[in-house]
Amino acid sequence: MTLLDKDGVRLTADGAVATVTLANPAKLNAQTPAMWRALEEAGRVLPGDIRVVVLRGEGTSFSAGLDRRMFEPEGIEGEHSFTDLARASDEKLDEAIAGYQEAFTWWRRSDLVTVAAVQGxxxxxxxxxxxACDLRVCADDAQFAMRETSLGLVPDLTGTHRLVELVGYARxxxxxxxxxxxxxEEAERTGLANLVVPAGELDAACADLAAALIAAPRDAVVETKALLAGASTRAYEEQRAAERAAQARRLRDLAGLGD
Known part of the structure; x- marks a missing residue:
């Protein structure tokens, strides 16, 4: 079932699994503000029974990054160019970047497990x-690169926090x-990728992972994700207490004594 198809983003749902596809392969799924707005909308319109979201790119590449027209003075028709943004007030510039970031934030929702299927x-x-996704399954031809600094910019679309979480500050x-x-190969070895498979097996590997993720009861997965997501910011005793509280909720629910 197709729930959204606009501005290079297509959202479909099949049971408890939704798929978000970056659907502009002619431009290697280069990203624009319109695409970011569509990605944000995809998060808003997800049905409540969706448990797993797979994010994929159509064609040979997952996404080759920003549409380079954003760097040109005339920009993209109907959108602010980087030159326009640079001339804006501090408040307007901050507001614009915060708006772009919204497309990257909902993937960590506690009620979902999100999987990026990365090729090229x-x-x-x-x-x-x-x-932005919880997990990454990669084709063996996948190549990641953070090229913002070579353009005189910084990564500002929520990626720095997760990258440090995954591979450490120095790397x-x-x-x-x-x-x-x-x-x-390096992505898998350093923890950036959960799994690497031959390119022709990427879709099947993601389907198998999604099936495994929805096999367990939803509330147990939601509670476990919350425990793990908060573990790095809690002290040891705080994490023990969080585990006890979560398990108490699960036991009462299983016994039919939950709220």
Whole structure:
């Protein structure tokens, strides 16, 4: 069932699994503000029974990053160019960037598990969109690169926090500051990718993972995700208490004593 199809974004649902497809393969799924608005909308219109969202790119690349027209003085028709943004007030500039970030934030919702299926290039904004998801399954031809610094910019689409979480500060700095490519083998070895498969098996691997993720009771997965997501910011004793509280809720629910 197709729920959304606009501005290079297509959202479909099949049972408890939704698929968000970046659908502009002729431009290697280059990202625009219109695409970001459509991605944000996709998060808003997800049916309540969706448990897993798979994010994929149509064609040979997941996403080659920003549409380069954003860097041109005339920009994209109907959108602010970077030159326009630079001339805006501090408040307007901050508001604009915050709006762009919204397309990258909902993927970590506690009631969902999100999976990026990455093939070919995931550059800049494409890299950060893959990082926005909980899990990453990569084709063996996948290449990640954070090229913002080479353009005189910084990664600002929520990717820095997750990258440091996954690979550590030193490696994250080196990846971002040099803009080099991280190939699939290194991505798997360093924890950036959960799984690497032959390119022809990417869709099947994601389907298998989605099936495994929805096999367990939803509330148990939601509680477990919340525990793990908060573990790095809690002290050891706080995490123990959080585990006890979560388990108490699960036991009461299983016994039919929940709210």
């Amino acid at each position: 290039h995931a550059i800049g904004a494409g890299f950060q969109l893959a990082l 994250a700095l080196e990846i971002c500051a040099t803009g080099r490519s991280v190939h699939a």
